[in-house]
Amino acid sequence: MKLAIRFRPRMVVVLLGAAAVALWSAGVTLTGIPALLVLALAVFYSVLFILSAYAWRRCHALETPATWEVPQRLLILAPHEDDCVFAAGGIGARNRRLGGAVRIVYLVPDEQPGMAAGRHDEARAAWREAGVDKGELRFLDLLPRLRQRDPRKLRLAADTLRSVIDEFKPTVLIMPMFEGGHIQHDMTAALVGTILTPEDRFEVFEAPEYGPYISLNNTPHRVMTLCARWLLGAVSYHGPPDGIDGRRLLKFRLDPADLDCKRRMLGAFVSQNAPSLIATYAYPDRLARWNPSRLRRYPYDFRHSYLRLSLLAHRIMPANIATRLFGVQAGTVGREDDGTDWDREWALDDAASAECSGAATKTSAQGSPPTR
Secondary structure, eight states: OOEEEESOHHHHHHHHHHHHHHHHHHHHHOOHHHHHHHHHHHHHHHHHHHHHHHHHHHHHHHEEEEOOOSOOEEEEEESSTTHHHHHHHHHHHHHHHTTOEEEEEEOSOOOSTTTHHHHHHHHHHHHHHTTOOGGGEEEOOOSOOTTOOOHHHHHHHHHHHHHHHHHHOOSEEEEEOOSSSBHHHHHHHHHHHHHOOTTOOSEEEEEOOOOSOOOTTTOHHHHHHHHHTTTTTSEEEEOOOOOSSSOOEEEEOOOHHHHHHHHHHHHTOGGGOHHHHHHHHOSOOEEEEOOGGGOOSSSSOGGGSHHHHHHHHHHHSOHHHHHHHHOOOOSBBTBTTTOOOHHHHHOOOHHHHHHHHHHHHHHHHHOSOOOO
């Protein structure tokens, strides 16, 4: 049976160190070719131990403890129903317990036939656990479908999001991180970047969730996951999500009651395999402060990424071997062909630009679109 280590990176370091010591001990007692083979493995596992130890150190360097002690007007933007719980379920529960206001705005309905209404009900049930009234959940249809590009719809979405912000007047806004993991997550973060101004005085945070980017310095938990793969298939490491650009992640201290509430909230998403969600995402909420100076076209440089190495391995190796050795999410969900390119998503040709401008003027004259 495989040992699943969750959110405890030190255990991976210890196990890799023990494996290296055992191999060195065996290698010095053998002779001939067997000794050379075992010593080569000892060197390899020593390298893995050093990499994991460095990653563990980077975990401490990149993660900063934070507290949520003052009630806020908290606005959470989420493409999908469970995303907001991954990002801020514990914070939302704590903010309500402190007497703060919480509003959740979902930006795209489930595309699978017959699933949207059920997922809306799951979201209401989840936030009911945190004391958030169903009237504070807004279900909109703002983003293009997963594998579509629709710059005109994005521009209308930006106008609607601006109206949502102006109506609620948040003191804190939480949104997905622009990380290259899912195109609709990246669209959400990029859209907010187009509408915020220096006059907006509220705090803005990005929540990492998942993505294909791997860096020894910036994604230590993902490095730990890859190192653990070499423990003879007997150990798997599941860490919390990393950022992508070296910004510090605020790791919020949650009371046991808040973390337990987050678990119950995750348990409401029956259609998404609730037990797996609880096991994977029941970590204390982690946020990075949004920095307007970091607005960019791509989440990361694909040319020098681990993802490029992984895709190359899948072209030259049998798929099962490449996945075991270099397994990582295969690009941005929804844009697997080339990953997230915000300029390409946002760009309009001249005719479409004129049409979009006319539609925006009409919408402004009629008022903001209603919510569902």
